[in-house]
Amino acid sequence: MMVESATETIRTTSSNQNGVSSLSSQSEGGGREGGSNGDTNGEISPVDLLHLQQQQVCVCVFVCLCVCVCQQQLGSKQLAFQQQLIQMQQLQQQHILNLQRQGLVGLQPGQGAVPIQSLQQAMCPTDLQQLWKDVASVQSAEEAIKHEGLDLSTNSSNSTSYSASKVSPQIPHHPLPNGQNSVHTPKRDSSTHEEHTASHPLYGHGECKWPGCEALCEDMGQFIKHLNSEHALDDRSTAQCRVQMQVVQQLEIQLAKESERLQAMMTHLHMRPSEPKPFNQPLNLASSGSLLKRDSEGFPEGLPHPPTSAATPITPLRQGPSVISSSSLHGVGPIRRRNSDKFCTPIASELAQNCEFYKNADVRPPFTYASLIRHAILESPDRQLTLNEIYNWFTRMFAYFRRNTATWKNAVRHNLSLHKCFVRVENVKGAVWTVDEVEYQKRRPPKMTGSPTLVKNMISGLGFGSLNASYQAALAESSLSLLNSPTLVNNSTGASLNMLHVGHDDVSSTVEQVNSNGSCSPGLSPQQYGHHVHVKEEPAEMEEDSRPVSLIASVTQNLSMPGDERDMDEELPTEELE
DNA sequence: CCTTCACTAAACATGG
DNA sequence: CCCATGTTTAGTGAAG
Numbered sequence: 011m012m013v014e015s016a017t018e019t020i021r022t023t024s025s026n027q028n029g030v031s032s033l034s035s036q037s038e039g040g041g042r043e044g045g046s047n048g049d050t051n052g053e054i055s056p057v058d059l060l061h062l063q064q065q066q067v068c069v070c071v072f073v074c075l076c077v078c079v080c081q082q083q084l085g086s087k088q089l090a091f092q093q094q095l096i097q098m099q100q101l102q103q104q105h106i107l108n109l110q111r112q113g114l115v116g117l118q119p120g121q122g123a124v125p126i127q128s129l130q131q132a133m134c135p136t137d138l139q140q141l142w143k144d145v146a147s148v149q150s151a152e153e154a155i156k157h158e159g160l161d162l163s164t165n166s167s168n169s170t171s172y173s174a175s176k177v178s179p180q181i182p183h184h185p186l187p188n189g190q191n192s193v194h195t196p197k198r199d200s201s202t203h204e205e206h207t208a209s210h211p212l213y214g215h216g217e218c219k220w221p222g223c224e225a226l227c228e229d230m231g232q233f234i235k236h237l238n239s240e241h242a243l244d245d246r247s248t249a250q251c252r253v254q255m256q257v258v259q260q261l262e263i264q265l266a267k268e269s270e271r272l273q274a275m276m277t278h279l280h281m282r283p284s285e286p287k288p289f290n291q292p293l294n295l296a297s298s299g300s301l302l303k304r305d306s307e308g309f310p311e312g313l314p315h316p317p318t319s320a321a322t323p324i325t326p327l328r329q330g331p332s333v334i335s336s337s338s339l340h341g342v343g344p345i346r347r348r349n350s351d352k353f354c355t356p357i358a359s360e361l362a363q364n365c366e367f368y369k370n371a372d373v374r375p376p377f378t379y380a381s382l383i384r385h386a387i388l389e390s391p392d393r394q395l396t397l398n399e400i401y402n403w404f405t406r407m408f409a410y411f412r413r414n415t416a417t418w419k420n421a422v423r424h425n426l427s428l429h430k431c432f433v434r435v436e437n438v439k440g441a442v443w444t445v446d447e448v449e450y451q452k453r454r455p456p457k458m459t460g461s462p463t464l465v466k467n468m469i470s471g472l473g474f475g476s477l478n479a480s481y482q483a484a485l486a487e488s489s490l491s492l493l494n495s496p497t498l499v500n501n502s503t504g505a506s507l508n509m510l511h512v513g514h515d516d517v518s519s520t521v522e523q524v525n526s527n528g529s530c531s532p533g534l535s536p537q538q539y540g541h542h543v544h545v546k547e548e549p550a551e552m553e554e555d556s557r558p559v560s561l562i563a564s565v566t567q568n569l570s571m572p573g574d575e576r577d578m579d580e581e582l583p584t585e586e587l588e
Numbered sequence: 589c590c591t592t593c594a595c596t597a598a599a600c601a602t603g604g
Numbered sequence: 605c606c607c608a609t610g611t612t613t614a615g616t617g618a619a620g
Contacts, residue, residue, distance in 0.1 A: 397608080397609060397610085398608085398609090423608095423609070423610060423611085424610095424611085424612090426610080427610060427611050427612075428611085428612085434610080441609080441610090
């Protein structure tokens with residue numbers, strides 16, 4: 011039972027962690043580009059491998075933490091924790107070596123601390139991209155393909171009882187559609203939205219969409235050239251196709267699992283799936299293992315959709331969110347959803363889980379402009395961005411923001427000016443925007459931070475899921491911060507301490523806590539940036555955010571409980587808290 | 589029903 | 605003049 015709980019936790023954390031990592035790396039690229047619109051990722055190097063390794067170590071951190079928490083009460087027996095951590099790390103390193111040696115696929119389920127199947131099941135599209143990079147980096151693909159373990163179609167069927175979504179293991183003798191488009195999914199390229207996207211499923215937004223490639227191609231001709239030269243029918247491409255099959259299969263399995271979980275949750279909550287609002291459409295999204303397949307019917311209406319657009323939303327990549335967290339479920343429709351703020355939906359978590367989805371699907375993100383801007387800024391290396399960099403972040407992270415630019419850019423500027431929490435700083439290189447975290451927190455209703463009734467609700471029932479999700483997201487993000495912060499990589503106890511500081515809120519505050527090298531200051535004072543600061547007056551101030559210790563206590567209380575079914579990796583619909 | 593919030597649109601100012 | 609940036613106001617709809 012404990013093992014099951016831990017495994018489930020691994021899934022959750024792995025998903026979050028990897029997504030967040032991707033997010034961060036993207037941001038760093040954006041921070042450097044300074045106005046130019048260039049995606050600079052796509053390098054395949056040992057760094058990628060190291061990246062994966064770090065991610066998995068992070069999973070270990072979380073697992074170990076949970077084990078410690080559950081068995082020994084939180085905060086005690088740090089020595090045992092560290093020993094377990096080291097043990098897990100060693101196992102993970104073995105696992106990585108196996109990946110390298112066997113072309114990523116020959117693992118026996120018992121090898122390594124986390125079987126690759128578990129990882130794959132937990133993988134969000136970002137993970138898969140990472141996976142592909144690793145595959146591409148394996149030079150001995152020829153050996154790998156001779157290796158019998160490469161036959162991916164046979165080594166995963168034991169993981170669950172879901173067998174409906176079998177994918178034919180046959181290797182097509184022609185270039186396959188993009189993995190995200192899935193092997194068995196008919197291509198829907200008739201969209202008039204983006205001709206270059208429609209013209210080839212492996213080409214979009216000026217880059218090659220071959221898994222793990224992302225090579226920049228100026229036009230279709232160049233792309234075709236690239237495709238024929240780099241992704242010709244050879245052993246490596248064949249192996250990648252096989253892996254992609256596996257990926258699709260795993261995604262379907264995971265989708266089925268999540269769907270079942272959702273059904274169980276709804277059953278538990280006495281909700282009928284057919285209820286018109288607010289769940290029926292998300293149910294379609296989540297419950298249909300067939301969403302991926304029947305995507306050609308068009309995007310489900312329940313998905314957030316661009317309200318001002320007459321164009322049919324398209325999903326250039328069909329990977330969809332492997333796990334659409336409920337934060338995107340409870341607020342379908344326009345971006346105007348206070349929930350994400352009011353109930354402290356961890357935007358970082360949501361983005362982490364569905365990062366690839368938002369990048370490629372023309373779906374409006376379920377966050378307010380303010381929260382998105384804040385996230386973009388906090389994600390940047392210096393936690394400051396020029397307006398143009400914010401624009402770039404939007405367009406890079408969300409396919410939706412690649413059009414209607416006038417509208418949303420105006421909205422961005424409007425938000426920057428309107429909200430007191432965004433502080434314009436005259437820098438050496440011009441004006442940059444920063445986030446005054448204190449002001450941002452002030453904006454937030456005190457529901458999650460102090461209301462005794464809310465805390466009570468959270469402890470007693472549904473709220474646990476929400477809190478737990480926030481906590482897990484915070485864990486994921488703080489782990490990421492550890493990865494990004496060399497000085498803290500080895501400081502696992504520091505990590506766990508930092509993790510315990512959060513659990514209430516948008517996880518970005520965690521980023522700050524960790525990034526500021528352990529400092530628990532709630533936010534950066536704009537004066538730190540110091541030259542020229544425009545002070546804005548925001549008309550209505552909400553109640554002061556009194557961050558209670560009691561909430562943290564409740565977190566620890568909850569963590570000490572057995573995992574059982576409460577290990578939901580998504581938040582329950584916040585409406586249920588009302 | 590009222591208020592608050594978020595989004596959209598637009599006008600306007602400023603500086604390069 | 606154009607464009608990017610920044611500020612401000614007004615209208616609208618959703619939600620509390």
